Amino acid sequence: MAERILEKQHEHEREQERERLREQEQKDLEVESHRGARPLEGFAGGHTTWTGDQDDGAAARVHAGDAEASWEASERQARLEPAEPKDEDEDTSGLRRE
Numbered sequence: 001m002a003e004r005i006l007e008k009q010h011e012h013e014r015e016q017e018r019e020r021l022r023e024q025e026q027k028d029l030e031v032e033s034h035r036g037a038r039p040l041e042g043f044a045g046g047h048t049t050w051t052g053d054q055d056d057g058a059a060a061r062v063h064a065g066d067a068e069a070s071w072e073a074s075e076r077q078a079r080l081e082p083a084e085p086k087d088e089d090e091d092t093s094g095l096r097r098e
Contacts, residue, residue, distance in 0.1 A: 076084075
C-alpha cells in the first residue's frame with residue numbers, strides 16, 4: 001500500500017513537471033513568433049551573441065602592456081627596488097610635492 005501511495009506521488013510530480021515544461025515551451029514559441037528587439041541575452045549566464053573575436057579585441061586593448069609591466073615589476077622586485085609611483089607629482093600619502 002505504501003508503494004502504491006509513493007508511486008502515485010511520483011506520477012503526480014512527473015505530470016506537474018511535464019505541465020511546467022509545456023508552459024515554458026509555449027512561452028518560448030510565442031516569443032520566437034514575434035520579430036523585434038530582444039531582451040538582454042546572457043544576463044543570467046545564458047547564451048549570448050558576444051563572440052570570441054570581441055573578447056580578443058577588447059583584451060588586446062586593455063591588456064596590451066601587461067606583459068611588459070609584469071616583467072618590469074618582477075625585475076624591480078628581484079633587485080629589491082621600490083615600486084615606481086604612478087603619478088610623479090604625488091607622493092604615497094596623496095599630498096602634492098612642492
